[in-house]
Amino acid sequence: MVTMTSAPFEYKRPETVAEASRLLSKYGGGAKLLAGGHSLVPLMKLRLASPEALIDLSGVGELKGISSSASGLSIGSMTTYHELESSADVQNAAPLLADAASQVADAQVRNFGTIGGAVSHSDPSADLPAVVLALDAVMVTGTQRARREIPVERFFRDFLTTALRTNEVLTRIDIPKLPAKTGTSYVKMANKASHYALVGVAAVVTLGAGGVCERARVALTGAGAYAMRAKRAERILVGKELTPNVIHNAAKRVGAELDGAFNEDVHASAEYREAMTQVFAERAIAAAVANSG
Numbered sequence: 447m448v449t450m451t452s453a454p455f456e457y458k459r460p461e462t463v464a465e466a467s468r469l470l471s472k473y474g475g476g477a478k479l480l481a482g483g484h485s486l487v488p489l490m491k492l493r494l495a496s497p498e499a500l501i502d503l504s505g506v507g508e509l510k511g512i513s514s515s516a517s518g519l520s521i522g523s524m525t526t527y528h529e530l531e532s533s534a535d536v537q538n539a540a541p542l543l544a545d546a547a548s549q550v551a552d553a554q555v556r557n558f559g560t561i562g563g564a565v566s567h568s569d570p571s572a573d574l575p576a577v578v579l580a581l582d583a584v585m586v587t588g589t590q591r592a593r594r595e596i597p598v599e600r601f602f603r604d605f606l607t608t609a610l611r612t613n614e615v616l617t618r619i620d621i622p623k624l625p626a627k628t629g630t631s632y633v634k635m636a637n638k639a640s641h642y643a644l645v646g647v648a649a650v651v652t653l654g655a656g657g658v659c660e661r662a663r664v665a666l667t668g669a670g671a672y673a674m675r676a677k678r679a680e681r682i683l684v685g686k687e688l689t690p691n692v693i694h695n696a697a698k699r700v701g702a703e704l705d706g707a708f709n710e711d712v713h714a715s716a717e718y719r720e721a722m723t724q725v726f727a728e729r730a731i732a733a734a735v736a737n738s739g
């Protein structure tokens with residue numbers, strides 16, 4: 447029988463962001479922050495990651511809690527999927543986030559997995575990266591000395607790669623309040639076993655006078671190496687009445703930024719992902735328009 451165990455590691459449990467950051471600096475890239483562990487621990491068991499030390503964030507109070515204000519939501523990075531889907535504040539101010547969180551995996555994963563872990567990991571098939579992109583989130587980080595705000599558009603950089611620096615802890619995800627007459631939707635074609643997105647599309651549309659689209663955000667996951675906005679499709683939507691024909695034309699351009707570089711793996715070919723990205727984009731935009739009232 448083959449057993450899968452991680453390589454030995456040191457275990458640290460800081461109580462502040464400053465202390466967590468100091469530990470990250472001390473190990474100089476050899477340590478990993480531990481949130482819910484539902485991406486990191488499987489990688490360690492497969493020895494695809496062998497950190498010298500794990501810095502467990504579960505004792506850092508600053509990273510917990512959801513607060514709501516007139517300007518929007520501020521969500522601690524250690525907030526679990528279950529807390530997101532069951533929070534009245536999230537359901538009211540960002541129903542897209544609550545709904546997408548409820549579509550992640552199963553109850554066990556949703557009880558452990560955190561929004562901070564999900565976005566920091568930048569898995570190409572994860573749900574929340576597309577959602578925070580569509581919501582124009584601001585990623586707030588902390589170190590021993592400084593606090594930094596990163597617009598989400600600059601956060602996801604590549605496969606499993608973000609703009610986080612070696613000594614930075616993602617502390618909060620701020621979600622600005624949505625304008626009136628804004629509709630949102632997240633739809634995905636889920637892997638039947640894990641529920642990861644083979645393709646997933648988050649859409650946010652704001653309608654103005656006469657039902658003309660004033661603002662559109664369409665973000666993809668599963669399609670390429672990392673989550674990204676479909677800006678060319680967004681431009682087709684803005685300034686027009688969102689008829690089925692306009693939505694269809696925008697959805698056809700949804701993969702334009704990828705320039706043919708769709709993911710290909712054992713679950714789906716690149717051609718299939720490209721076709722499904724268009725289908726799911728059309729559904730997501732149409733659903734966002736339908737609930738924008």
Ligand SMILES: Cc1cc2nc3c(=O)[nH]c(=O)nc-3n(C[C@H](O)[C@H](O)[C@H](O)COP(=O)(O)OP(=O)(O)OC[C@H]3O[C@@H](n4cnc5c(N)ncnc54)[C@H](O)[C@@H]3O)c2cc1C
Pocket residue numbers: 478479480481482483484485486487488503523524549550551552555558559560561562563564566567569571572573574610614615616617640641642643
């Ligand atoms: C069976 C199974 C099914 C799954 N299905 C889905 C699915 O359908 N959809 C989906 O989106 N995901 C899915 N996942 C992944 C799951 O959502 C993970 O929990 C999530 O991606 C990572 O969150 P975590 O809190 O567990 O992070 P961890 O695994 O603890 O950490 C992930 C990475 O982020 C870093 N990190 C964590 N927190 C911070 C922080 N505050 N600041 C900086 N870096 C940080 C860690 O160092 C690590 O590199 C599944 C996982 C499993 C095991």
